[in-house]
Amino acid sequence: MNNLYRQRLSSHLKEMFKYLRLVFNDHFVFALLIFIGGLGLAYSNGLKELQAGLWWAKPVIFIVLLVVLQLGRFATLLQDADVVFLLPREADMRRYLTGARWYSESLGMLYQLFFMFILLPFIQVTDGMPVLSLALIALTQLLLKDAAFSVTILRRFQLRSRWLNESFWLNWLVPLVVLVCSIYILPVAGLVLALALMIGLRVVDARVNQIPFDWWKxxxxxxxxxxxxxxxxxxxTTVPMLKGVAKRRRYLDWLLNMVKAVPHNTYLYLYSRGIVRSGEFSGLYLRLTILGMILLYFVHGTWLPVLLAALFLYLIGFQLIPFYWQFDDIVFTHLYPIAESERVRSFKRLMYSLLTLTAVLFVIMIVIANLNWQLSLTLLVVEAVEVFLMVQYYLPLRLRRKA
Structure with missing residues (x-):
């Protein structure tokens, strides 16, 4: 069973690295470095304006630690067919889960240490804790994460205990009490509670060997x-494992009715309905637009909001380009007596409409967050130029490369 998990982990990592190479391309890495640098600068400048003894500092610390504690999920790498083919080896699933825990918990601990490292300057500025107390809180966080993985493993067995199956108590409430004790009372008190929780759950975990494994769950x-x-x-990038689901969305019919059903609008008619009813592309467009608006609301400065808006506008446009070939697998589209230039013109109109809508929403968010008309006008000009260049020059270049 250990060899089986190692084989699956090797295949899983190869698949993840394949997608990561596509995600972290040269353009995105460059934009990401600028974005991280801007956030780091904003974080540094914000710390300079803080002082010790702020009443809201400690609540922020334990809330951040509690949220970070939820990062790092248990990767069993189980497959649908395992319920049949691994059922005779159910007694050996404990060894399989041990390998899964070693991999998952290693990543989970790295997440805790990374975010704890980021939070340290804030703790030092607002609370001035000694190094020993910080080390004890970090150790408490690691013990709580270990306890969380014990709970995760227990829930994959057919337990009758309600308090073990209820995620709220052991994932949120108990860690909250431990972290509050660490920050408000004594770091040693929180460490003792976390250690007791970890040992207790380890003991319970060791006693479930005779309980049937819950394969379906x-x-x-x-x-x-x-x-x-x-x-x-x-x-x-496109992920073949995700299957889109078309939805009617009658409430957007008024928008689709703006496209007249005339011969030269054939592809515009098809693309407009496809983008509205496609769960994959419409969801991607909405998620990136909403995420960009949220970040623009919280990011302040002279040039950082402009760079962030330009980055998200580029990502949205870049991700929408594959929609051009969305209907190529439908044989009837190849029978349309319509020139390729008309198809490209229709897709350009779609891209102009979507990117212009996003650009306007970004400008509105900048106006609300900064109340700076000069910054808003600068962003408007930058976005207008970016949309024009992307649709008129970058889009045809990508289409020619694909062809």
Whole structure:
């Protein structure tokens, strides 16, 4: 069973690296470095304006630690067919889960240490904790993460205990009490509570060997985890594992009726309805637009909001280009007596409409967040130039390369 997990992990990592190479291309890495640098500068400048003794500092610390504690999910890499083919080896699933825990917990601990490192300057400025107290809080966080993985493993067995199956108590409430004790009372008190919780759950975990493994629940949880991973990759590239579902969306008929059903609008008619009813592309467009608006609301400065808006506008346009070939697998589209130039013209109109809408929403968010008309006008000019260059020059270049 250990060899089986190692083989699956090797295949899984190869698949993840394949998608990561597509996600972190040269353009995105460059934009990401600028974005991280801007956030780091904003974080540094914000710390300079803070002082010790702020009443809201400690609530922010334990809330951030509690949220970070939820990062790092249990990767069992189970597949749908395992309920049949691995059922005779159910007694050996403990060894399989041990390998899964070693891999998953290693990543989870790295997440905790990374975000704890980012939070340290804020703690030092607002609370001035000694180094020993910070080390004890970090150790408490790691112990709580270990306890969380014990709970995760327990829930993959057919338990009758309600308090173990209820995610709210052991994922949120108990860690909240431990972190509050660490920050408000004594770091040692929180460490003792976290250690007791970890040991107690380890003991309970060691006693479930005779309990049947819940195959359907474990496989459903793993499929749900991989669905989240694929959806992230789908923000940057096409993922074959995600199957889109068309939805009617009658409430947008008034918008689609603006496209007249005339011969020269054949592809515009098809593309407009496709983008509205496609769960894959419409969801991607909405997620990136909403995420960009949220970040623009919280990011302030002279040039950082402009760079961030330009980055998200580029990502949205880049991700929408593959929609041009969305209907190529339908044989009837190849029978249309319509020139390729008309098809390109229709897709350009669609891209202009979607990117212009996003650009306007970004400008509105900048106006609300900064109340700076000069910055808003600058962003408007930058976005107008970017939309024009992307649709008129970059889009035809990509289409010719694909052809």
């Amino acid at each position: 474990a496989i459903a949880l793993e499929n749900n985890r991989m669905l989240g991973v694929y959806r992230f990759f789908n923000l940057f």
